[in-house]
Amino acid sequence: MASSMFLAQRRWFLSLPRNLSNARFFSALPSEHPVSVSGPQNNVGPESNKFEKASSAPSSLKEPELAKFSAIADTWWDSEGPFKPLHKMNPTRLAFLRSTLCRHFRKDPLSARPFEGLRFIDVGCGGGILSEPLARMGATVTGIDAIEKNIKIARLHANLDPTTSTIEYCCTTAEKLVEEQRKFDAVIALEVIEHVADAAEFCKSLSALTAHEGATVVSTINRSMRSYATAIVAAEYLLQWLPKGTHQWSSFLTPEELTMILKRAGVDVKEMAGFVYNPLTGRWSLSDDISVNFIAYGTKEK
């Protein structure tokens, strides 16, 4: 769940199997990944090293992912920096959230703060790029990330605006909050699931955090030939935007797989949309093309 978002958008540009010969192009589920869910370890003292704490908490995270994101955390809010593609994609993701969640919670889409009174959690909040707009839209937002540095940056940035200073940022994991029995009206994990070691466990946690009649929103990158080709040609060989190995193409989920593991976790996917990037205008838009980046909204089954 770590700084997920960031990978988010870039992932299809960037993601490349570190070692092509090892890439299991059509491997089924990411649970086969080397890093698996660690067993519950409670009682980590508050004074202990934060990073340590995060990574030793019960979690479906992959440790090498944490180190990767920690290294570039400082540039979260530089809209021309490494996260630029994410900043550009953000309005499109938010447009999807606004429209589906207004419908789900029967809120007035013409209100400037439609989510007033609703508790949202942004899992893998990174520097807070998604949490802040959600707070401006009225939601009571909790942002969590396993990387302490991200949380620090997110908190400092949010404190600069009275409407976002109410966001609760925590360096923790979804699993940990499940243990604490926290519930949220909407659980949002954008561009995170491809970085976790066990997607099925992760979805169970998301489901457990979702309140009765709440909504769950997950976005990720498809494991399609197109996402693979784009990533190799554009990101690795031509642009060299990211260190090799930022993404493991083989751990991406297809829309069918995501729907299935969410279903098993008790979340019924209601709507799905694709994000497409227009290189001429530099803008992202929503589309029904889910072959690369896609987002799914589901409700918790009774």
Place this chain on the structure above:
Amino acid sequence: MNRIICCNNRIFATKAGSNVYRLRIPWRPLSNDAAPLLSSQNAGNPEKESEAKQYDIAIVGGGMVGLALACSLASRPLTRHLNVAIIDSNPALGRKHFIKKEDLPDPRVSTITPATISFFKDIGAWQFVEQHRHAYFDKMQVWDYTGLSYAKYNARDADKEVLGCVVENKVLLSSLLSRVQETDLPKKIYPSRLNSMSILPNSSSSEVDSTLSMTALFTHGRLAKLELEDGNSLYAKLVVGADGGKSRVRELAGFRTTGWNYSQNAIICTVEHDVENHCAWQRFLPSGPLALLPIGDKFSNIVWTMSPKESSEFKSITEDNFLKAVNRALDYGYGPHPTPSILGSSDLFSWLKGGISKSANDCFEIPPKVIKLASERMAFPLSLRHANDYASKRVALIGDAAHTVHPLAGQGVNLGFGDASTLSSVISEGIAVGADIGEVSLLKKYEADRKPANVMMMAVLDGFQKAYSVDFGPLNILRAAAFHGAHHISPLKKSIISYASGETRLPLFA
């Protein structure tokens, strides 16, 4: 900031509308040195701090375009709650009704396109315009002094009711003001001028003291700080420069401009006929176009472009001589009336006449005689100026601050209203997705939307200006051919009309 300037620029409206002209009015030379700097010392001044207020948007310049932005924000569900400050020293903004119906027409008028009319209807301001003097026109005749050609445009060629409407600037301004006053938009008018503006870069967030004072927000680049001449200061997430062709906001924000002067002046004034006029007339004379626009009752507005030397002469001659010169220029002066036979047009241009347009049979008419001068004569220099950027962090330019065009065709203020409409829509889209409205990535969407449209219109008008400012045989024939083309080919005529009415974004022949 200086409304005077804004308004005056428009003066022309005439067909023109535009701006370019600057009145020599009390534009007070701002010390350049003082301004740009604003800076951190001021930022921390504790005394002022207590009085300073924070706004979502500060609109610098309460002229037509600035107030149109405020009305447009007030009319959108997602922006009507925004806290808006309007900074303008025009005392009229403090009054409720500052014009009277029986006032003589002001020579500063604008030609409003159908697109602008529907924008005014959307923001709820058109009802106020209708209570005052305004004049729709459904015909327009354009011809030149060589007698080789003329073109007549009729609204019905484009299946429209009207080609446009001529409205005095003070009517537009007071209508927008009445509208903004009756809306619930939280707003405050500061009767002063902008002295300085400062926007600091986003600070690296490491040493934030997590206090939320405005000073802290300003220091970290989350608010712009404005200082006014009357000593007030305020903070805003977004500063909109609607302060006219000599925009102080543009200067303080460091936007560069590109442009040139035409070494031409325009004389404007109001005249009276003994009959009502319902047609817009424009004749190209050797030194520039002369336009006669209906403004309601028996009045018309004149915009006459000429060399600076001629303009000072025409400004100082007696009323009688001036009226005689106008009547002559609209009739036999400088050259004969055009008649189709002169060029043998039926042969020469017959290949062009695929579809005969409906008004092609309208024959050439002589405009109604001018019998009386109803205002003083004013002269303004013409220029073209375009800001290289319309937006940067926490700053956006609209209207003349972003682009000053040749008054030909009356597009100036219409482009400005288009800016106001687009900017408020972009702000609304930003609020829908929880964006900070001063974010440069959001504001650049406004720029990307408006710049191509404005540049295109400016290029077309500049091209017209150049094509008509030369008296050279072959060019005259080409012009005549262009006129004939425009006059006789329906699709072309239709596209010219719809482009000029603000309904088509792409150039003429698309």
